[in-house]
Amino acid sequence: MPSVEVVLLEDVRDLGQIGDVKSVAAGYARNYLLPQKLAVPATEKRMADSQFHAALEERREATARAEAERIGALVHGTTLTLPALVGDQGRMHGQITNQDVAQALKEQLAVDIDRHLIQIDSPIRSLGRYLLPIKLASGLNVSVTLEVVEQEPIDQESADQESGDDTES
DSSP states (O other): OOEEEEEESSOBTTTBOTTOEEEEEHHHIIIIITTTTSEEEOOHHHHHOHHHHHHHHHHHHHHHHHHHHHHHHHHTTOEEEEEEOBOTTSOBSSOBOHHHHHHHHHHHHOOOOOGGGBOOSSOBOSSEEEEEEEEEETTEEEEEEEEEEEOOOOOHHHHHHHHHHHHHO
16 A cells, blocks of 8 residues: 655644654545645655745644643633641641642643643642642733642541441442
8 A cells, every 4th residue: 555755734633743744545645634734745845945844833833822822711710729638736738839730720620731831939838829820821821729728637437437338238
């Protein structure tokens, strides 16, 4: 089966991302990728053309910017709640870092944000509300409110009863 090399102009599911050079079946390229303007043939001239590479980079940036704006619209102004263990004197055990905030965003809002984009000046070590800036892209900043609350202690008796109820059935 003959194959051809193409340069992807868009992200194509199960194939690759913008700018990738892929070897695909000739029919797939001729009947789908090329007519839909998802790819162009990977000729030597095209691969050496600096304008072509600049256009690909511009498309990559536009795609990344659109994704950042979509995430920003979902996240901006929301409130995340993070439970924390608190000792007898009301002090938190441990601290909350940007990694914890990124995990909370993933769990509570189903949004995957790199922890390095979440700006926390110093780790959070006390209960309360915090306004956290997130830099999604150049010139695109959003804010999330983080509410750190006391985690409910696990009642040992009720935990024992629950595990005991399962074995009696």
